[in-house]
Amino acid sequence: MRDTFHDELDQIGGALVEMTNLVGSAMSRATTALLDADLNLAESVISADQTIDDLYRQTEERAFDLLARQQPVAGDLRVIVTGLRMVGDLERMGDLAEHIAKIARRRYPSSAVPPELRVVLLEMGQIAQRIVAKAGSVIAGQDAELAAELEHDDDAMDALHRRLFKILLDDEWSHGMEAAIDITLLGRFYERFADHAVSVARRVVYLVTGEMPVKDPVSPVG
Amino acid sequence: MRDTFHDELDQIGGALVEMTNLVGSAMSRATTALLDADLNLAESVISADQTIDDLYRQTEERAFDLLARQQPVAGDLRVIVTGLRMVGDLERMGDLAEHIAKIARRRYPSSAVPPELRVVLLEMGQIAQRIVAKAGSVIAGQDAELAAELEHDDDAMDALHRRLFKILLDDEWSHGMEAAIDITLLGRFYERFADHAVSVARRVVYLVTGEMPVKDPVSPVG
Numbered sequence: 001m002r003d004t005f006h007d008e009l010d011q012i013g014g015a016l017v018e019m020t021n022l023v024g025s026a027m028s029r030a031t032t033a034l035l036d037a038d039l040n041l042a043e044s045v046i047s048a049d050q051t052i053d054d055l056y057r058q059t060e061e062r063a064f065d066l067l068a069r070q071q072p073v074a075g076d077l078r079v080i081v082t083g084l085r086m087v088g089d090l091e092r093m094g095d096l097a098e099h100i101a102k103i104a105r106r107r108y109p110s111s112a113v114p115p116e117l118r119v120v121l122l123e124m125g126q127i128a129q130r131i132v133a134k135a136g137s138v139i140a141g142q143d144a145e146l147a148a149e150l151e152h153d154d155d156a157m158d159a160l161h162r163r164l165f166k167i168l169l170d171d172e173w174s175h176g177m178e179a180a181i182d183i184t185l186l187g188r189f190y191e192r193f194a195d196h197a198v199s200v201a202r203r204v205v206y207l208v209t210g211e212m213p214v215k216d217p218v219s220p221v222g
Numbered sequence: 223m224r225d226t227f228h229d230e231l232d233q234i235g236g237a238l239v240e241m242t243n244l245v246g247s248a249m250s251r252a253t254t255a256l257l258d259a260d261l262n263l264a265e266s267v268i269s270a271d272q273t274i275d276d277l278y279r280q281t282e283e284r285a286f287d288l289l290a291r292q293q294p295v296a297g298d299l300r301v302i303v304t305g306l307r308m309v310g311d312l313e314r315m316g317d318l319a320e321h322i323a324k325i326a327r328r329r330y331p332s333s334a335v336p337p338e339l340r341v342v343l344l345e346m347g348q349i350a351q352r353i354v355a356k357a358g359s360v361i362a363g364q365d366a367e368l369a370a371e372l373e374h375d376d377d378a379m380d381a382l383h384r385r386l387f388k389i390l391l392d393d394e395w396s397h398g399m400e401a402a403i404d405i406t407l408l409g410r411f412y413e414r415f416a417d418h419a420v421s422v423a424r425r426v427v428y429l430v431t432g433e434m435p436v437k438d439p440v441s442p443v444g
Contacts, residue, residue, distance in 0.1 A: 064303065071293040081286065081306065088307070169399050177391050177402060184406040 015059040019090040020136030026097035031125030033104040037111040045101035052094035124190040147201040157194040237281040241312040242358030248319035253347025255326040259333040267323035274316035311418040346412040353419040369423040379416040
């Protein structure tokens with residue numbers, strides 16, 4: 001039988017997994033809103049970010065409360081403090097999905113995405129959804145092997161990001177500066193979203209193995 | 223006489239202030255490197271980021287160690303966990319200064335900043351330095367009034383960011399797409415730098431007053 005402390009720790013883990021679901025849904029809807037110029041869908045992402053923020057605060061309070069009441073040491077302490085970090089990453093991922101939805105809203109009824117970039121943005125959205133779903137599985141299963149997969153997804157995201165710049169820099173670009181600014185920012189938002197998801201997975205690996213994966217030992221740039 | 227615990231806490235506070243100095247210096251040099259197309263200065267920012275990252279890890283370890291050994295409750299616990307957050311903000315600010323230096327390096331021997339944007343970027347760099355210096359003073363003095371000043375600096379940064387986009391969107395823009403992408407990203411890096419500095423100051427206010435300032439209760443987007 002498990003003790004109360006570890007039951008409460010599991011609840012925090014459950015909240016983190018729930019946040020990956022919410023953030024994944026936000027990213028999925030934000031990408032569709034962007035590609036379809038769907039104002040209602042964009043608005044739904046923007047208003048739903050409050051739910052993610054609320055869950056962030058609740059989980060943070062719960063972790064503080066557990067720290068204060070149980071005074072865990074060593075491994076358990078590290079789990080809680082790392083959980084606090086992960087919940088911060090997930091909250092920011094929600095904000096990034098919201099930023100994408102806001103670009104979709106700002107350009108409505110036009111689409112912010114010119115035809116030749118639709119496929120790139122679609123793929124970036126798909127990788128973003130996949131990577132956050134995997135981050136959720138990594139948290140739920142403490143699966144260090146799956147965490148390695150996220151690094152490959154992140155590489156694929158970086159490659160798409162480079163392709164996006166290549167298209168922007170092509171002499172044939174005819175969509176003007178406003179669209180170029182949108183695309184530059186969108187590229188950055190998708191890339192940052194993936195970076196944070198990788199950071200979440202790395203923190204789990206760190207808890208399991210006691211060592212941070214070497215590729216990028218410090219947190220993503222924000 | 224103060225006890226060992228609070229001495230150790232002061233040491234963590236001292237490390238945070240030192241990080242604001244390092245990050246402020248990095249931002250100052252990155253802005254100069256950008257405006258002067260100074261490759262050596264850009265390289266110095268990029269290599270000095272390692273020092274910031276090292277200090278980040280040391281401070282984090284020290285905070286963990288203090289948590290584990292002293293098992294603080296309530297207020298002291300909150301101070302340490304909040305300190306862990308602040309050190310994360312500062313580490314990211316160092317990364318953002320490094321990103322700016324990397325854009326300067328990528329465009330060398332040209333400048334990434336067209337003439338009509340020099341003043342805007344210069345002012346963004348100055349506000350960034352001022353805001354991080356104030357964040358350092360807020361940490362050192364736990365000064366909630368000074369923290370309010372940062373909000374005004376942040377508003378000034380946002381206004382400059384909007385001016386930057388206005389110049390980009392002007393029909394007379396003649397510097398091509400590559401420069402436009404650089405400027406879009408630079409604008410975002412300066413803005414994010416200021417957001418993180420405000421976040422640091424808000425966390426101090428939270429520790430002093432027990433309440434987060436309302437303007438943007440959640441952490442900045444990364």
